[in-house]
Amino acid sequence: VCDGNMEEGNLRCDANVSVRHPGEPFGTRTELKNINSARFLQKAIDYEIARQITVLETGGQITQETRLWNEKENKTVTMRSKEDAHDYRYFPEPDLPPLEVTDEWIAVLKASLGELPETRRQRFMREYELNADESFTLTQEPALADYFETVARESENQRAAANWVLSDLLRELKNADADIEACKIKAADLGALIRLIDDQTISGKIAKEVFAEMFASGKAPAVIVKEKGLVQITDTSAIEKVVEAVIAANPKEAESFRAGKVQLMGFFVGQVMKASGGKANPQAVNEILKTKLS
Numbered sequence: 001v002c003d004g005n006m007e008e009g010n011l012r013c014d015a016n017v018s019v020r021h022p023g024e025p026f027g028t029r030t031e032l033k034n035i036n037s038a039r040f041l042q043k044a045i046d047y048e049i050a051r052q053i054t055v056l057e058t059g060g061q062i063t064q065e066t067r068l069w070n071e072k073e074n075k076t077v078t079m080r081s082k083e084d085a086h087d088y089r090y091f092p093e094p095d096l097p098p099l100e101v102t103d104e105w106i107a108v109l110k111a112s113l114g115e116l117p118e119t120r121r122q123r124f125m126r127e128y129e130l131n132a133d134e135s136f137t138l139t140q141e142p143a144l145a146d147y148f149e150t151v152a153r154e155s156e157n158q159r160a161a162a163n164w165v166l167s168d169l170l171r172e173l174k175n176a177d178a179d180i181e182a183c184k185i186k187a188a189d190l191g192a193l194i195r196l197i198d199d200q201t202i203s204g205k206i207a208k209e210v211f212a213e214m215f216a217s218g219k220a221p222a223v224i225v226k227e228k229g230l231v232q233i234t235d236t237s238a239i240e241k242v243v244e245a246v247i248a249a250n251p252k253e254a255e256s257f258r259a260g261k262v263q264l265m266g267f268f269v270g271q272v273m274k275a276s277g278g279k280a281n282p283q284a285v286n287e288i289l290k291t292k293l294s
Helices: 038-057 103-113 117-127 132-138 142-155 158-175 187-198 204-217 221-228 236-249 251-258 262-275 282-293
Strands: 013-017 030-035 065-070 075-080
Touching: 013 038, 030 038, 030 075, 038 065, 038 075, 117 132, 132 142, 132 158, 142 158, 142 187, 158 187, 158 204, 187 204, 187 221, 204 221, 236 251, 236 262, 236 282, 251 262, 251 282, 262 282
Parallel strands: 030 065
Antiparallel strands: 013 030, 065 075
């Protein structure tokens, strides 16, 4: 038994391998025991399949046994051959009645399962246009998958929803050693934050600041934006005044830009954003700077 934490090396798994020709009965199995990484698991299975095929094709027989993976020699080796029930000294438990599994019971259980992880993973790739890794991460836990779907629905921007959940949210949860169920940010509020970016109420940079406050306090994004006065400046006349002041304060840089040193555009954008407290609309800043510096 293990917790499967690959980062701490806490993985131990077994694999059962048997080979047969198509249509023939199942072959004799061997058990590969205590493998400690997914890479070694694949290597051990590949080796064991090839070994069994070689044994059978040369007229030999497969022995039912437990084998270990020797990572130095890249091969499986015999561990023990005790594999039948009597070898383990199993015996019936008289106090346990027979378990009868009916088709009706199976149908009831299937109906109660809901959407299984692999089905949901494929749906996420299809409906939300996620890649395999993104879909796999978001469907590791039902609560996380539910959270993402709410964010996507509330934001009406599924790509941005995936980006915020997969990067910012999961990073902060990991740093706080918390899970999604303990997250103070409601899924609907994260969706609302994305809408504030999309309707240009706030910039992406300001959104990062708002997100940090949401994670710490659980407040709604609109409340934080109002309390801190973070609404983005989209009035072009107001932005023009800031741009003109920045150009006037940096005449040498302006002269160099006009002389062909176009990489200074980043400098001017940074100065304007600094002067506006990060509130100026970046797209408008770029357009006005190009006009004023031409």
